[in-house]
Amino acid sequence: MKEGKNDCFALFVLGKGVSREVIQLFGMNSMRNINKFDYINMIEVEDLKVVEESLGYMICEIVDMIENDTHTLFIGKLIEADILKDEEAMSYSYYQENKNELIKETTKEGKGAWTCTICGYIHYEEDLPEDFVCPKCGVDRTLFEKREI
């Protein structure tokens, strides 16, 4: 039935305890600029990538697509699913309500947070050293933006 990975999609559920890295990477970057899946640990299921930290996933075969002005709605038939961790799921409203808290946790002691504009990596330090390079994607400090939290 399945002819290739374009005929299927993967949905995965993140938990409330998901790492800050994943939140930053997915919440503050666009796939138009970077391939988010290159910067965090992924597992492969049916040739599709699933975030390793996920609580679980659903692999669906595309059976229909409905286009409207702003979105494309994919209708899928579930072909495989699994639970990886038994923890509480993070809803979009939980994320919106707690976004600042989720990020603030590591900025104790008034440290600044520098975000790599290329891969989303966050470095918690007041100032970046001159020779600082992103440990994930290798760009230099000029591509980091400071965020005061």
Ligand code: FE
């Ligand atoms: Fe980076």
